[in-house]
Structures are given as C-alpha cells and as structure tokens.
Amino acid sequence: MTAEEWYRADRLPHIYCAGCGNGTVINCTLAAVEELGWRREETVFISGIGCSSRAPGYILTDSLHTTHGRALAFATGVKLANPGLNVVVFTGDGDLAAIGGNHFIHACRRNVDMTVVCMNNMIYGMTGGQGSPTTPPGAFSTTTPYGSGEPAFDLAELAIAAGANYVARWTSYHVKELVKAIAAGMRTPGLSFVEVMTQCPTNYGRHNRLRRVSDMIEYLRTHALLVQKKERLVQEGKTVPDEMFTVGELVRRNRPAMGVRR
Amino acid sequence: MSRVEFMQGNTACAEGALAAGCRFFGGYPITPSTEIAEHMARALPKRGGVFISMEDELGSIAAVIGAAWTGVRAMTATSGPGFSLMMENIGFAVMTETPCVIVNIQRGGPSTGQPTRAAQGDMLQCRFGSHGDYSTIALSPASVQEMFDLTVKAFNLADRYRVPAFVMADEIVGHMRERVTIPDAVEIVPRRKLEPGQLPFDGGEDGIPGFAQFGSGYAVHVTGLTHDERGYPDTMDAEAHDRLVRRLIGKIESARFDIADYEVENPDAETVFVTYGPPSRTVLQLLHDMPDEGIGHLRLRVVWPFPEFALSVFANAKVFLMPELNMGQMAREVQRHVDQPVIPIPKLGGDLHTPAELKQALEAYR
Amino acid sequence: MKLVIDESRCKGCNLCVLVCPYGIFQEGSELNQRGIAVPRLDRPERCTNCRLQHLYGRLLCGMCQMICPDQAIRWVEEEPFEPHSVVVEF
Numbered sequence: 238m239t240a241e242e243w244y245r246a247d248r249l250p251h252i253y254c255a256g257c258g259n260g261t262v263i264n265c266t267l268a269a270v271e272e273l274g275w276r277r278e279e280t281v282f283i284s285g286i287g288c289s290s291r292a293p294g295y296i297l298t299d300s301l302h303t304t305h306g307r308a309l310a311f312a313t314g315v316k317l318a319n320p321g322l323n324v325v326v327f328t329g330d331g332d333l334a335a336i337g338g339n340h341f342i343h344a345c346r347r348n349v350d351m352t353v354v355c356m357n358n359m360i361y362g363m364t365g366g367q368g369s370p371t372t373p374p375g376a377f378s379t380t381t382p383y384g385s386g387e388p389a390f391d392l393a394e395l396a397i398a399a400g401a402n403y404v405a406r407w408t409s410y411h412v413k414e415l416v417k418a419i420a421a422g423m424r425t426p427g428l429s430f431v432e433v434m435t436q437c438p439t440n441y442g443r444h445n446r447l448r449r450v451s452d453m454i455e456y457l458r459t460h461a462l463l464v465q466k467k468e469r470l471v472q473e474g475k476t477v478p479d480e481m482f483t484v485g486e487l488v489r490r491n492r493p494a495m496g497v498r499r
Numbered sequence: 500m501s502r503v504e505f506m507q508g509n510t511a512c513a514e515g516a517l518a519a520g521c522r523f524f525g526g527y528p529i530t531p532s533t534e535i536a537e538h539m540a541r542a543l544p545k546r547g548g549v550f551i552s553m554e555d556e557l558g559s560i561a562a563v564i565g566a567a568w569t570g571v572r573a574m575t576a577t578s579g580p581g582f583s584l585m586m587e588n589i590g591f592a593v594m595t596e597t598p599c600v601i602v603n604i605q606r607g608g609p610s611t612g613q614p615t616r617a618a619q620g621d622m623l624q625c626r627f628g629s630h631g632d633y634s635t636i637a638l639s640p641a642s643v644q645e646m647f648d649l650t651v652k653a654f655n656l657a658d659r660y661r662v663p664a665f666v667m668a669d670e671i672v673g674h675m676r677e678r679v680t681i682p683d684a685v686e687i688v689p690r691r692k693l694e695p696g697q698l699p700f701d702g703g704e705d706g707i708p709g710f711a712q713f714g715s716g717y718a719v720h721v722t723g724l725t726h727d728e729r730g731y732p733d734t735m736d737a738e739a740h741d742r743l744v745r746r747l748i749g750k751i752e753s754a755r756f757d758i759a760d761y762e763v764e765n766p767d768a769e770t771v772f773v774t775y776g777p778p779s780r781t782v783l784q785l786l787h788d789m790p791d792e793g794i795g796h797l798r799l800r801v802v803w804p805f806p807e808f809a810l811s812v813f814a815n816a817k818v819f820l821m822p823e824l825n826m827g828q829m830a831r832e833v834q835r836h837v838d839q840p841v842i843p844i845p846k847l848g849g850d851l852h853t854p855a856e857l858k859q860a861l862e863a864y865r
Numbered sequence: 866m867k868l869v870i871d872e873s874r875c876k877g878c879n880l881c882v883l884v885c886p887y888g889i890f891q892e893g894s895e896l897n898q899r900g901i902a903v904p905r906l907d908r909p910e911r912c913t914n915c916r917l918q919h920l921y922g923r924l925l926c927g928m929c930q931m932i933c934p935d936q937a938i939r940w941v942e943e944e945p946f947e948p949h950s951v952v953v954e955f
Contacts (some may be wrong), residue, residue, distance in 0.1 A: 239761050240669030241936075244936060245720075248731065248873045248878065249874055249935075249936060250935055250936075250937075252937070253934060255877055255878040255901075256876070256878035256879075256934070256935060257878075257934055259934065260760070260935055261931070261932050261933070261934045264930075264932075264933070264936065266936065268931065277718065278714060278716035278718075281713050281714075284691050293731075294720055294722065294731070294732060297713065298718050299568075299713040299717070299718055299721075300719075300720045300721065301565065301568060301713075301722075301724035302721065302723065302724065303561065303564075303588075303591060304561070304723060305556065305590065306588050306589055307557060307645070308890075310553060310554075310557065310558035310561035310562050310563065310565070311550065311561045312565060313553070313558070313562050314523070314525060314551075314561065314564065314567075314569075315522075315565040315566065315568060315569055317549045317551060317562070317566065318522075318523050318549055318565070318573070319569035319570075319713065319714060320564035321714065322569065322713060322714055331913025331927070339554050339558075339559075340554060340558055340561075341535025343554040343558070358698035361832075391877065407555050409932075410906065410932075412928065412932050413928075413931070413932040416931070417836070419803070433577065434941070450657075450878050450879060450880060450883075451811060451879070454883060455882070
C-alpha cells in the first residue's frame with residue numbers, strides 16, 4: 238500500500254459498502270500526503286457526518302469527526318488557532334452543499350489554508366439513498382421516486398465563485414490525476430477544493446440502473462469532460478451535453494489567504 | 500498590584516477571559532452580548548490571539564471547539580437565539596469532552612423576544628438543551644465584578660473537568676457599569692495532560708481523561724459518536740454507550756461539592772430566598788432595608804451541577820421563595836430536593852423585582 | 866515481489882479487475898470464509914511491479930492498489946525458493 242502506515246490498521250476493513258469509491262479517495266489523499274512529505278503529528282483530518290466523513294477514523298493522525306455540515310467551521314478554528322497544522326477536510330455532497338452550504342461559501346471567502354476533499358456521490362448514502370442537492374435532474378432516489386425535479390449544485394463552480402484559491406474536479410476512476418490534483422491543492426496556500434465524483438453502487442446505482450460497480454465507473458468515465466475539451470467545444474460553437482461534468486484543474490490563483498503557516 | 504476600573508459587565512467578562520489566558524474567540528454579533536466580541540476583537544490580536552467573526556452561531560461554537568483541541572483556551576459569547584443554534588455542537592463538546600467557555604447574556608424569549616431586556620429563561624436550556632443525557636457546569640454572575648471572576652472560574656472549571664462551562668449572565672449584569680477590581684494575575688488550573696500509555700478517553704479514577712492536544716503526536720480520534728476509551732466509534736455496543744454516558748455525567752455530578760459556590764445568610768431562618776444572578780441584588784436590598792434573622796438567603800454562583808446540599812443548611816426552613824426572571828425554571832429543581840413548599844416569584848419583561856414586590860411575597864407566604 | 870490480496874479486507878467489488886492493464890485480476894467465483902468472492906490472480910508474475918519494483922526503486926503502475934477502496938492489494942517480498950510456475954509468452 239502506498240501509505241499503509243497512515244492507516245489505523247486495527248480499524249480496517251472500513252464500513253463502506255463493496256465497490257464504494259470513498260476508500261479510493263482516501264488512498265489518493267494519503268498518496269498526496271506522502272508525496273508532500275507531511276508528518277503525521279502535524280496533520281489533522283476533519284470531517285462532518287456521512288459516509289465520506291467516516292474517513293478520518295481510519296487514518297492514524299489527530300482527527301476530528303464532527304457534527305453534520307460543520308466540518309469547515311471546526312477546521313477554521315483548528316487552522317487559525319494553530320497554523321502549524323496541516324488541515325485536510327473530508328466531506329460529502331450532503332454535508333458540504335446542503336446542511337453546510339453556508340460554512341462552505343464562507344470558508345472559501347476567507348480562503349483559510351486547508352484542503353477540502355469532497356466525495357460527491359450524488360446521494361445521501363449513510364441514511365439510505367435520499368436525494369441530495371447534487372442529485373442530477375431526473376435521477377431516482379428514495380425521496381425522488383419520480384426522478385429529481387430540482388436542478389443540481391455545481392460545487393466546483395460554487396467554490397470558484399466564493400473565492401477558493403485552488404479548485405479541481407476528478408472522479409474516483411481517475412486516480413492518478415486525482416492524486417496530482419490533491420497534491421497541487423495541498424501545495425497551494427489558501428483553501429483548495431477538490432471535488433471527487435464517486436460511485437455509490439449501493440444507493441445511487443441501485444435506483445438508476447447502475448447497480449454494478451463497473452456500470453457506475455463507466456458512468457463516471459463517460460460523463461467526465463476534460464475542461465480543455467469543453468473549452469474547445471465552446472470555441473467551436475458546439476453544444477456541451479448537459480449531463481456531463483467538467484474535470485480537471487478549474488482554477489488556481491493567489492487571493493489573500495488566512496491561517497497560512499509563517 | 501491590582502487595578503480598579505469602572506466598566507461594563509460585558510467588558511469585565513472579556514477582561515476576565517483575557518486574564519484567564521483565553522486566546523481564541525469565535526462569535527457572531529447578537530444583542531446584548533456584542534460588547535464581549537467587540538472587546539475581544541480589539542484585545543486578542545495584541546496578545547497573539549485569534550478573533551474571528553463566524554458566519555453564524557453554529558460556526559462560532561464549532562470554531563471554538565476546533566480551536567480548543569489545538570490546546571488554547573477558547574470561548575464564544577451569545578444570547579438566546581444564538582444559544583439555541585449552538586445546542587447541537589454543545590452536545591458535541593460534551594461528548595468529546597472539549598473544554599470551552601460559552602457566555603450567554605440572556606434576553607427575553609422565546610424566539611427573538613426582547614433583544615434589549617434581561618431574562619433568565621435559558622437556565623434549563625443550558626443544562627438540558629442538547630439531545631441525550633449529559634451534565635454541564637453553569638455559573639450565574641450577579642455583579643460586574645462577578646462577570647470578571649466567574650468568567651475566570653468558568654475557564655478553570657472547563658479545563659479541570661473537560662466540559663463546556665456556561666456563564667449564564669443576562670442583559671442586566673451585561674450592560675450594568677460598576678467598579679471592578681482586576682488583579683494582576685488570576686489562578687489558572689491547567690488541563691491535565693495525557694500521559695504516555697494512557698488512552699485518550701479513559702477517565703481513570705475521577706472520570707476525567709488526560710488531554711492530548713492536536714499536534715502532540717498521540718493521533719487522537721475525536722468523534723461525537725459513542726466511542727470507547729481509545730476514541731474509536733463503537734455505536735452498537737450497549738455497554739460501551741452506558742459506560743461513556745454514565746462517566747460523562749458522573750465526572751460532573753460526583754464533583755459537585757468541589758464545584759459548588761454559594762453564599763448563605765441567616766441559616767436559622769424559616770423563610771428562605773433562593774436566588775442566582777441579579778434577583779439576588781433585590782433580596783440583598785430587602786435584607787438591608789429590613790434586617791430580619793427570620794429571612795434567609797441562599798445565593799448560588801454555580802447553578803449547575805445543582806448544589807442540593809446547600810439547601811439543607813437551612814434546617815429550620817418552612818418555605819423557600821425563588822425570585823427569578825423566568826416562570827420558575829430553577830424552582831422546579833429546588834422543589835425536587837426539599838419537602839417544604841417552594842414558591843416561584845416569576846418576573847417577566849426585563850425589569851428586576853422591586854423590594855416592594857418581594858416584601859409582598861414575603862408577607863403572603865411567611 | 867509478489868502480488869497479494871488481503872482476504873480479510875477485500876469486499877469483492879472487482880474494481881481491480883476493471884483497471885489492471887494486464888488482466889491479472891479475474892472475477893472470483895468461490896466464496897471465502899467471510900462470504901466474499903475474492904478476485905483470482907491470473908499469472909501475477911506478469912505484473913510490472915512484481916518484476917521491476919526493486920530495479921526501479923519505486924512503485925510502477927499501481928493502479929489496482931490505488932483504486933482498491935478496501936486497501937486490500939499490496940506487494941510483499943517473496944520467500945526465497947518459493948516454487949511457482951512461470952509461463953513464457955512469445
């Protein structure tokens with residue numbers, strides 16, 4: 238394993254369902270941490286509530302598993318009180334975009350120096366598959382039995398608009414690119430937001446004819462549109478399909494940041 | 500050399516926090532507590548501390564708990580509606596045994612109520628407001644001097660017992676101006692450190708685990724889920740949950756003799772006023788106007804954990820009178836512990852009881 | 866080096882089957898003690914990491930390990946003189 242010694246081996250196997258992408262995202266995050274050479278005692282993983290938020294419990298560092306939606310507020314307190322700590326926040330789409338939406342935009346606005354990895358599985362997984370703010374229009378879930386009638390949130394665009402210094406989006410299939418993106422985010426001072434589209438075959442796939450892990454991976458692979466390719470399509474005046482999401486590094490800039498280690 | 504100043508209660512509270520070594524304040528403006536945040540915003544950066552105005556009270560208390568885990572003393576100040584918003588994370592602080600101080604400058608409720616008037620309507624909320632069973636420490640200042648002293652004490656109790664401690668003041672003491680003596684140094688009780696080999700949530704003999712701040716290399720997992728002594732979630736084990744919750748309550752309740760802080764006047768009296776916070780000032784005025792050995796007075800500075808043993812000091816008591824700025828919240832608690840009748844004397848609207856009103860009650864129930 | 870799947874961690878999601886460029890992982894059919902069909906390894910000595918990790922001094926492909934959500938795939942040192950069959954492909 239790339240980062241075997243970063244895992245609490247006595248806690249594995251973790252609670253995620255078979256084929257869940259969250260474990261992959263933890264692998265990639267720890268690979269990025271290894272790449273940066275962070276030390277365990279200087280690193281804190283923080284999360285809220287949900288499937289994604291169980292992740293810090295499997296990592297052998299100081300970790301704070303908090304209340305639903307508030308992870309970024311807790312992380313702001315930790316980072317500002319001790320800028321010497323490297324802070325990584327694991328969060329999910331429901332945690333970040335629904336109940337924690339206010340903390341999300343304000344953390345981006347403040348540009349607090351931390352890395353936010355959002356595992357977006359387009360569903361509330363832990364409670365059994367209810368529609369979330371990122372459930373695509375028309376998708377089925379236990380609370381959208383006739384297909385979701387709401388437009389979905391584009392979290393990366395939201396982070397860009399709110400002022401995060403680094404924003405990227407990949408999927409749990411693009412592991413190598415994801416490691417690079419998370420590492421780049423960790424290197425960037427200020428808030429780095431990496432959205433990872435992950436598969437949830439158990440709760441999202443089950444309702445949307447993507448029951449098999451390979452089907453969900455295929456869905457992620459075919460719906461990911463590289464940002465450069467999208468720009469080319471726009472330049473050529475061609476239409477960008479609605480159901481696709483852009484992947485790649487979406488923004489990297491140098492707005493004033495808070496809590497940067499001196 | 501101590502210095503004497505004439506200042507507002509909220510300022511005295513902020514000064515007390517600074518004297519106690521508070522170096523993190525996360526808050527959100529709300530009347531009538533805002534002066535505390537304003538004073539901290541000016542003072543903290545000069546002392547190397549951090550002041551942050553969060554996006555809401557949910558975020559304020561979250562940032563405070565996060566900061567507390569890095570080892571600093573942290574606090575927030577709010578009032579009724581903000582206090583209600585903080586409830587979930589107060590439960591989190593209890594469950595994770597995070598020492599922090601929450602100042603509630605109470606105002607008239609429910610809901611937005613009377614933003615600029617005093618009340619004591621959150622006395623049960625600070626004890627029972629979050630879901631689940633737990634125990635906390637709450638202090639109630641009755642003067643500007645006590646705003647200073649009890650804020651210092653709240654930090655010490657929070658660190659000593661690893662629990663959120665509440666300063667349950669109100670608009671009257673918050674906005675009143677009085678003479679305050681500020682000592683050069685105050686007593687500081689540090690957090691007990693986690694010893695090598697000790698588990699981070701193992702209470703030991705007194706139920707209070709050692710504290711391992713973030714960055715000290717212990718790799719502590721802090722979770723609001725039911726956890727075992729290692730801090731690992733263990734949500735399905737009935738025994739683990741029972742053990743944890745009993746310890747969280749037991750560490751406070753079994754220490755209530757040490758935590759207790761109260762004043763007794765005329766212990767042989769048959770009629771006893773039980774007060775906390777500003778209503779005690781009216782009782783003092785009454786006793787000053789008409790000295791009477793038959794009228795006793797128990798003034799609580801620590802309201803929770805409730806010191807029921809203080810009531811038995813009044814061996815001859817026939818009736819307990821409780822003037823409160825609410826509909827009789829603490830009177831219920833007092834009635835739980837005594838056989839004599841407990842008469843609530845509620846007062847709503849923001850004004851203190853007048854001595855005449857208390858005299859009237861005295862004549863009616865004596 | 867030898868490629869191994871930790872049977873105590875694997876949940877049988879077959880993501881490794883999907884990503885291995887050499888087709889080393891094959892969907893398993895036999896349930897193990899935990900009731901999970903752990904993928905079968907087809908001639909794992911063909912894996913670049915098994916052959917070349919020591920030579921290059923770093924992890925090479927590693928896709929299966931990185932994508933494995935259950936942290937079940939790793940490479941371990943081979944025991945000396947461990948018998949195994951080698952199929953030579955032309």
